[in-house]
Amino acid sequence: MPKTPQALEAQHLLQTYARYPLLLERGKGCWLFDERGKKYLDLLGGIGVSMLGHGHPRIVKAVREQSARALHVSNLYYHPYQGPLAARLAKLSGLDRVFICNSGTEAWEAALKLARLYGAKTSPEKYRFVSLENSFHGRTMGAVATTGQTKYRQPYEPSMPGVDFVPFNDVAALRAAVNDNTCGICLEVIQGEGGINEVQADFLTAARQLADRHGALLILDEIQCGLGRTGRWFGYQNHGVMPDIVTTAKPLAAGFPLGAMMASEKAAQAMTPGMHGTTFGGGPLGCRLALEFLDVMEKDRLLAHIKKVGGRFHRHLEKLKKKYPVIKEVRGRGLMLAAELSVNGRPYVDAGMKEGLLFNSTHDTVLRFLPPYIISEAQVDLAAETLDRIFASVV
Ligand SMILES: Cc1ncc(COP(=O)(O)O)c(C=O)c1O
Numbered sequence: 001m002p003k004t005p006q007a008l009e010a011q012h013l014l015q016t017y018a019r020y021p022l023l024l025e026r027g028k029g030c031w032l033f034d035e036r037g038k039k040y041l042d043l044l045g046g047i048g049v050s051m052l053g054h055g056h057p058r059i060v061k062a063v064r065e066q067s068a069r070a071l072h073v074s075n076l077y078y079h080p081y082q083g084p085l086a087a088r089l090a091k092l093s094g095l096d097r098v099f100i101c102n103s104g105t106e107a108w109e110a111a112l113k114l115a116r117l118y119g120a121k122t123s124p125e126k127y128r129f130v131s132l133e134n135s136f137h138g139r140t141m142g143a144v145a146t147t148g149q150t151k152y153r154q155p156y157e158p159s160m161p162g163v164d165f166v167p168f169n170d171v172a173a174l175r176a177a178v179n180d181n182t183c184g185i186c187l188e189v190i191q192g193e194g195g196i197n198e199v200q201a202d203f204l205t206a207a208r209q210l211a212d213r214h215g216a217l218l219i220l221d222e223i224q225c226g227l228g229r230t231g232r233w234f235g236y237q238n239h240g241v242m243p244d245i246v247t248t249a250k251p252l253a254a255g256f257p258l259g260a261m262m263a264s265e266k267a268a269q270a271m272t273p274g275m276h277g278t279t280f281g282g283g284p285l286g287c288r289l290a291l292e293f294l295d296v297m298e299k300d301r302l303l304a305h306i307k308k309v310g311g312r313f314h315r316h317l318e319k320l321k322k323k324y325p326v327i328k329e330v331r332g333r334g335l336m337l338a339a340e341l342s343v344n345g346r347p348y349v350d351a352g353m354k355e356g357l358l359f360n361s362t363h364d365t366v367l368r369f370l371p372p373y374i375i376s377e378a379q380v381d382l383a384a385e386t387l388d389r390i391f392a393s394v395v
Pocket of ligand 1: 188224
């Protein structure tokens, strides 16, 4: 008897994941199917990735066509899609220059490197970052060093020096931490892994002012909250504050790994050829898929749709909160929503899997919903009915 994929993983895979007991084989739209054919409404989208759902015809067609033309072209040469994608991302973000890579953490790493180069132009002492407690910026060493959660950072210490953490939304602490040696102020406009917490507008404005006063860069990590999730292209556009650097990834190529860092001309000038790069990042398949993703977002008016269905989902969650005291708070914007419980969320996630509903819990007690942008009102209603059953049954 051949061993199951699960048994082979248990024996041979580096044990980095505590997986849910589910083997997902395929998907269609907002539905995923396990190996027995049971279907699940996907309210997590592979943690904010599969935002056009699964098997979107334009993505399928582009993968087919591009794989027959060229999957990879080195960054030693031009190909038809990287320039147009950079232009689109620059326009959408309001920034000037773009670096394209393979993942969120790589985009964040590029941002940190750019900020260090920018600071070094002024003074060798200008290398410090100010980041937020409870933040999450990825798994590479620079990302871990700027992540404000000890469980991700401490096991890898000593980490990159020069990072100070301040409490979330604490303007006075931010003021005390930023000085002329700061090269970058780092934050997620809505903290994702930290439990769906949105920065207040006055905090973001203070960060902008402090960055200007001390010649630092305002670096926003929009890997989870950006690219449409809040109903605008980027979360900072809800607050009218312009950053110097923004990172994005997750839904960018509709399921194919791709990340990007956008920077203002002022910041970007610090980077010169040879200072940074990637073998795979910005290849023709990923860039072409990202252009398809952005086209579909615009053609199908998905930003307006996200606001509408997100609002509906939010209202459903508020109703559930009134009915079930275990829900302490409902948070989020657009299709980045959360229900914070007074207890551990895992039994609810398990009950969801039984009921055919996929979501996860982050920060132990926060049920997190990042559904595909194409989710329909009927599917949102179905999700709410199922959640109602789950809250009624888990004791
Ligand atoms: C805000 C934020 N930054 C960075 C990352 C890291 O992205 P990736 O897992 O693509 O490396 C994540 C991933 O969840 C994230 O949510």
